Amino acid sequence: xxxxxxxxxxxxxxxxxxxxxxxxxxxxxxxxxxxxxxxxxxxxxxxxxxxxxxxxxxxxxxxxxxxxxxxxxxxxxxxxxxxxxxxxxxxxxxxxxxxxxxxxxxxxxxxxxxxxxxxxxxxxxxxxxxxxxxxxxxxxxxxxxxxxxxxxxxxxxxxx
Numbered sequence: 766x767x768x769x770x771x772x773x774x775x776x777x778x779x780x781x782x783x784x785x786x787x788x789x790x791x792x793x794x795x796x797x798x799x800x801x802x803x804x805x806x807x808x809x810x811x812x813x814x815x816x817x818x819x820x821x822x823x824x825x826x827x828x829x830x831x832x833x834x835x836x837x838x839x840x841x842x843x844x845x846x847x848x849x850x851x852x853x854x855x856x857x858x859x860x861x862x863x864x865x866x867x868x869x870x871x872x873x874x875x876x877x878x879x880x881x882x883x884x885x886x887x888x889x890x891x892x893x894x895x896x897x898x899x900x901x902x903x904x905x906x907x908x909x910x911x912x913x914x915x916x917x918x919x920x921x922x923x924x925x
Contacts, residue, residue, distance in 0.1 A: 772840065776829035776847035782822040783854035786815050791862065796907060819855040828852040869911040875899065894919045901925075 793800055794806035802810075811818070826848040850853035876882075878900070883889075889900040897917030906912065906925040914921050 766875060772799060772829045772833040772836075772844055775825050775832060776844055778852075779822040779844050779851045780847050780854070781827035782818055782825070783851045783858065786811055786822070786885065787854045787858035788817050790858075794863070815858060818870055820860065822855060868909065869907040869913065872903075873912055873914060890925065892921060894921070
């Protein structure tokens with residue numbers, strides 16, 4: 766057991782660092798959730814130092830593979846799986862999912878106020894151009910941030 770412990774601890778440590786680098790910013794900065802100053806500072810620190818954390822995690826995972834290699838194929842396989850999971854989590858942590866999530870709304874659909882299904886207390890952004898008017902629910906706009914529309918023959922950009 767003592768000869769296996771360093772490879773297991775290195776591999777699990779690397780995987781935990783990579784997963785923390787992936788999960789921490791996503792969890793703290795998810796939409797419609799208030800953040801405290803301390804947790805926001807931690808999440809921003811993880812984003813700032815993420816490349817260095819991932820480099821360390823990758824080196825730890827490679828060291829785990831090297832340490833496990835003289836053992837049997839189970840040890841080798843386990844170490845390689847931990848390495849691949851570490852690299853996968855590290856790669857995913859470098860993708861800005863908020864950019865993907867907040868893409869401009871491509872083809873907005875509109876309905877009359879009575880058919881919209883919005884609750885009476887829904888918060889909306891309203892635009893009026895001449896006699897034409899539109900209301901854009903903040904809950905929807907918070908996910909897209911940008912919407913191109915035409916109101917009363919006037920092209921507009923709605924942003925939140």
